[in-house]
Amino acid sequence: LVLLVSALLFGFLSVLFALVWVFHYREGLGWDGGSAEFNWHPVLITTGFIFIQGIAIIVYRLPWTWKCSKLLIKFIHAGLNTIAMILAIVSLVAVFDFHNAKNIPNMYSLHSWIGLTAVIFYSLQLVLGFAVFLLPFAPASLRASLMPIHIYSGLLIFATVIATALMGFTEKLIFALKNPAYSTSPPEAILVNTLGFLVLIFGALILWMATR
Amino acid sequence: LVLLVSALLFGFLSVLFALVWVFHYREGLGWDGGSAEFNWHPVLITTGFIFIQGIAIIVYRLPWTWKCSKLLIKFIHAGLNTIAMILAIVSLVAVFDFHNAKNIPNMYSLHSWIGLTAVIFYSLQLVLGFAVFLLPFAPASLRASLMPIHIYSGLLIFATVIATALMGFTEKLIFALKNPAYSTSPPEAILVNTLGFLVLIFGALILWMATR
């Protein structure tokens, strides 16, 4: 329970820091082909792809779900993962649209290569999860043999998403902070470095809970 | 065995790509307060902190070690981790020395915050590992209760090291590629993006083997 409360705390703080970042230091949110549109990218990733995915992963471990039927928890797990997936896709639309509007090339960075790979594997994981563990067609033996792979790939994708976000924060800080530069540690740099740490600790707590 | 061979392959390829990067595209290796000194940082991290640490983690899983005594494997595990630790520290000395020579501030980036934290936890892990699992003082009950924490924190630190390296590649590509810029995808960018992917796959293989 202490773990759950700390995870929720770090998760909420991450979302809060992301919002403070884009509203107080950046251009807020909008859908205008400019920086305010880009800002949906980190906000939706932090809220959806990191926070909601993290909760989806530990939903089987929450004490109050032990009273619910297994099917209900499966619906919650699948539902939260579907929401996370949708928010991740909207966040990609925002950044591609922003790049196209500004004539910045697409898919040049290590961040974008690993990020897009993570989203593709996440979709596969979602479709396979539905097909094998929710629809009533798969025999129990198939379910049992795929479960270790489902858990390993789920946790690996989650960790990769956190790593991608840390690369993203780094890129954005280098691009956006020119005067004063990132290397002079202005308040915005401290805020976003701290945000990166919060996301990492959130991830570590989720991984601890999911492997107990 | 297929897994082991693939992990070794991805590990060797990573080291090779890092060397091609610094020798073919960058200034090679040196200890002169310039870029050639910085280059020790990615080379030693890839070779030592990633490749050797990865091998150290799976050493208990190798078929040919099953014939050896438990104590001998413990020595190999502890020894490889000690070598990785030393190479990581030398790689930090190189980058701090480079920063000081060039009057670049220290410890401003998310990369450096998370990287230094990882190295500190790694040292703690090493000292605790020696004290509890190698020296003959700890009772079996203490060993048994600390083992899950040792494994979790070992794997978490390893994953964090990979994430830190991906941030490092990103930073260096943005700083070093100006004309032509990183965003125009020159060959060096493709090479190092690929290196980032190799390191990620190496990490995924090690984590799979260590959790089977």
Ligand code: HEM
């Ligand atoms: C883990 C979740 C994330 C994924 C899957 C992801 C994915 C992507 C993708 C596919 C692109 C390429 C867009 C294009 O080329 O048009 C991109 C660009 C970008 N992202 Fe993310 N991103 C994630 C998190 C973040 C975060 C948290 C930030 C923080 C601000 C961020 C900052 C950036 C920046 C600055 C770019 C433009 C530069 C570039 O193309 O690398 N990303 N992202």
Ligand code: HEM
């Ligand atoms: C991209 C989407 C998904 C991800 C990232 C994901 C990830 C995970 C992870 C990490 C676990 C291990 C959790 C733990 O042991 O605490 C898990 C368990 C599980 N998942 Fe998913 N999952 C996804 C989609 C689905 C879907 C759509 C279903 C269908 C209902 C599903 C069914 C299950 C089941 C039955 C378990 C085992 C629960 C148990 O008995 O411990 N998953 N999932």
Ligand code: HEM
């Ligand atoms: C996981 C292993 C790594 C750790 C623990 C680590 C740690 C650090 C630390 C502590 C600094 C700060 C030095 C200072 O402020 O004087 C730093 C700087 C730097 N590192 Fe790494 N690093 C790692 C991997 C890499 C890799 C693979 C690269 C790829 C080239 C890289 C590129 C850089 C760059 C460009 C800097 C200077 C900019 C900055 O301070 O962020 N690092 N690293």
Ligand code: HEM
């Ligand atoms: C920073 C250094 C270290 C790291 C990152 C680390 C990491 C790990 C990891 C990830 C495992 C799980 C491996 C697996 O299950 O395949 C493990 C197992 C183990 N480690 Fe370490 N370790 C470190 C230092 C040490 C030291 C110094 C000792 C003392 C000998 C030690 C003793 C053990 C033992 C006894 C096991 C259990 C092996 C088994 O029976 O499965 N470790 N370590």
Ligand SMILES: O=C1O[C@H]([C@@H](O)CO)C(O)=C1O
């Ligand atoms: O020293 C050791 O500790 C662990 C185990 O006793 C803890 O569960 C192990 O395998 C050793 O060889």
